[in-house]
Amino acid sequence: MSGRDAILSKIRASLGAGGDEAARKTAVAERLAGHPRGVIPERGHLPAAERLALFRDMAIKANASVATLAGYDALPDAVLTYLRERNLPASVRMGTDPRLAEAPWHEAATLEVKSGASDGEDVTGVSHALGAVAETGTLALTSGTDNPTTVNFLPEHHLVVVDAKDVTGDLESLWSALRTSRGDGSMPRTVNLVTGPSRSGDIEQVLLMGAHGPRSVHILVIDPEGTMPAERTP
Amino acid sequence: MELTSLKFKEQSSAAIANADLQRALGNVEKGFIDKRRKSTDALPEFDRLRDNARDIKNHTLAHLDHYLEAYEEKVTQSGGHVHWAATAAEAREAVLAICQQRKAKTVTKGKSMITEEIGLNDFLSANDITPVETDLGEYIIQLRGEHPSHIIAPAVHVNRDQVESDFRRVHTQFEAERDLTEPVSLLAEAREVLRQKYFEADIGITGANFLVAETGSSVIVTNEGNGDLTQTLGKVHIVVASIEKVVPTLEDTAQILRVLARSATGQDMSVYTTVSTGPKRADDPDGPEEYHVVLVDNGRSDMLGTEYQEMLRCIRCGACMNHCPVYHAVGGHAYGSVYPGPMGAVLTPSLHGIDKSGHLPNASTFCGRCEEVCPMRIPLPKMMRHWREQEFEKHLQPSKARFGLGIWAYVARRPKLYRRAVSLAMPVLSRLGGARHRIARLPLAGGWTRHRDLPAPEGATFMQQWAERQRHDKGSKA
Ligand code: SF4
Numbered sequence: 001m002s003g004r005d006a007i008l009s010k011i012r013a014s015l016g017a018g019g020d021e022a023a024r025k026t027a028v029a030e031r032l033a034g035h036p037r038g039v040i041p042e043r044g045h046l047p048a049a050e051r052l053a054l055f056r057d058m059a060i061k062a063n064a065s066v067a068t069l070a071g072y073d074a075l076p077d078a079v080l081t082y083l084r085e086r087n088l089p090a091s092v093r094m095g096t097d098p099r100l101a102e103a104p105w106h107e108a109a110t111l112e113v114k115s116g117a118s119d120g121e122d123v124t125g126v127s128h129a130l131g132a133v134a135e136t137g138t139l140a141l142t143s144g145t146d147n148p149t150t151v152n153f154l155p156e157h158h159l160v161v162v163d164a165k166d167v168t169g170d171l172e173s174l175w176s177a178l179r180t181s182r183g184d185g186s187m188p189r190t191v192n193l194v195t196g197p198s199r200s201g202d203i204e205q206v207l208l209m210g211a212h213g214p215r216s217v218h219i220l221v222i223d224p225e226g227t228m229p230a231e232r233t234p
Numbered sequence: 235m236e237l238t239s240l241k242f243k244e245q246s247s248a249a250i251a252n253a254d255l256q257r258a259l260g261n262v263e264k265g266f267i268d269k270r271r272k273s274t275d276a277l278p279e280f281d282r283l284r285d286n287a288r289d290i291k292n293h294t295l296a297h298l299d300h301y302l303e304a305y306e307e308k309v310t311q312s313g314g315h316v317h318w319a320a321t322a323a324e325a326r327e328a329v330l331a332i333c334q335q336r337k338a339k340t341v342t343k344g345k346s347m348i349t350e351e352i353g354l355n356d357f358l359s360a361n362d363i364t365p366v367e368t369d370l371g372e373y374i375i376q377l378r379g380e381h382p383s384h385i386i387a388p389a390v391h392v393n394r395d396q397v398e399s400d401f402r403r404v405h406t407q408f409e410a411e412r413d414l415t416e417p418v419s420l421l422a423e424a425r426e427v428l429r430q431k432y433f434e435a436d437i438g439i440t441g442a443n444f445l446v447a448e449t450g451s452s453v454i455v456t457n458e459g460n461g462d463l464t465q466t467l468g469k470v471h472i473v474v475a476s477i478e479k480v481v482p483t484l485e486d487t488a489q490i491l492r493v494l495a496r497s498a499t500g501q502d503m504s505v506y507t508t509v510s511t512g513p514k515r516a517d518d519p520d521g522p523e524e525y526h527v528v529l530v531d532n533g534r535s536d537m538l539g540t541e542y543q544e545m546l547r548c549i550r551c552g553a554c555m556n557h558c559p560v561y562h563a564v565g566g567h568a569y570g571s572v573y574p575g576p577m578g579a580v581l582t583p584s585l586h587g588i589d590k591s592g593h594l595p596n597a598s599t600f601c602g603r604c605e606e607v608c609p610m611r612i613p614l615p616k617m618m619r620h621w622r623e624q625e626f627e628k629h630l631q632p633s634k635a636r637f638g639l640g641i642w643a644y645v646a647r648r649p650k651l652y653r654r655a656v657s658l659a660m661p662v663l664s665r666l667g668g669a670r671h672r673i674a675r676l677p678l679a680g681g682w683t684r685h686r687d688l689p690a691p692e693g694a695t696f697m698q699q700w701a702e703r704q705r706h707d708k709g710s711k712a
Contacts, residue, residue, distance in 0.1 A: 028301060032482060035485045171491065193508070209419070219399075
């Protein structure tokens, strides 16, 4: 008997299955097709402005930084400013995402933009997120030429662009967006949900940033409607 | 690893006498309990999410055969391969066969308890394949030739100075005079060493927190990003996961994710939650060329339909050990098994037999805290009691009653621990006592309550009553 048959028949025997298999099969098929939502936290249902503010607050709580831009025109300058403020080389790695490609990179003449997957030598990577989740300050990035997965992990600094309209309240709404993103209901090879920069607490439970992935995650929210409320000054 | 649970008592005594370990264990309490409480308090829906998480897993387990078949079909559709392994040996062989086919010399590994359970590292090494652990904690203990002492903080028993001396011993490529005083310099050094390993490795092996039947995806949850580099940079990605990791849908995954990180580290969400479906696509600039899943049973299907079935809901968050006074006192290694703490005390006998793990279900003060914090609402104390009953029926009775009292005595001698254990135990004991205010069976002291009732605690008198009883009974029963 193959491992497969051995395991499945043992499961069936242990569960006492073998009676009404039709009912069990239907229960499974219905759940898979209907993918019912369970308990959605109240904070997942906020109106747009509060949702964006919550996203910003939660991302900052997870040690990311957040800036709001009025449009893609402002992107190259925002990237340059980030690099300059931290004395980083004026060079970024980026995929072929059409939304990123549309930004006027030529205006940032000093900035080198390298295309394709990261080789591990890049200090800064730029990605475009599929969306984001306000309840936890989480970014969702999908694999492919547009946004290679290696850009999410190898550079020390990760700049992630997300459209304000793609910030959902709860994780379940992001799954819905994901299901329609490829048109045929199929999954991308990889979906990276990223909540803040990489960290480790493995040495005496002291939290240290920048374990294997980026030490710093900077989020650029493209918000042409100006929905994001101004940051509260402490 | 070699199972040494039968020596729990000796190992506990050694752990209690180990000053370095005791210092390190202080970090468990400091590090985890407050953070969990703060994050769960901040989510009003937390308890309802726990109920739903429990229900999702119960539903899945009741239909496990069909969900596994659905999952397999989706993996195959997305170009991946599923290998079914009924035993640990079959799982090791399945991994080795893939490695040999790709003529792999080194494999990187994301943190995975199931590969500890099946003893994968030693097996690969014996077959001339070098496994490299990439989670910082796992890397540290691999250098030390040790096993994890905690399921989410594997090196929690190691202190900073020990890490420094291990790094100096092993990382001879760096200058001997380098400054490693700051923990962050240790992290930077590990990062640099492991970066190289990801690129050199032929194959990346990870575990999985979830397998999603709806999409055929594996999900890993990490904070470091090591699992992602492991599975992205290797030419082949092998997922090793036990059969109960399957959940029906992405929505179900979201429900459980909400309770996982909060229970584990007190984060609202771990830094990286990665959903992987099949190998590299035609237009992918990166990612693995092959994607394999080794589905491991190794005793799980035997637990279905028994009083231990509920243990299969466990999502390995570690909350039960983080809140366990016995774990705080003796650490993870004393348990002598892959899985320590309350969840280990239930799971180890299920996987290896009670005859090989007899002491573990006694490694408890029955304060009930583990069940209180378990996000999957697993009745751990009840299951430990079941094991003790079975042990009794089998007449496997090596001075275990005395041992149970020994743990109590240890806790009782430490006022801080004792106060906590008692304040936690009070409501539980009171409830057990019911209207009669008598407890016919006090699980901790089975050998003792078999012959008499223990007065259930009423207010602050418990401590005196206990002391009195113990004095009274000294030598006669224990
Ligand atoms: S038994 Fe519960 S608390 Fe313990 S690790 Fe499993 S899920 Fe977490």
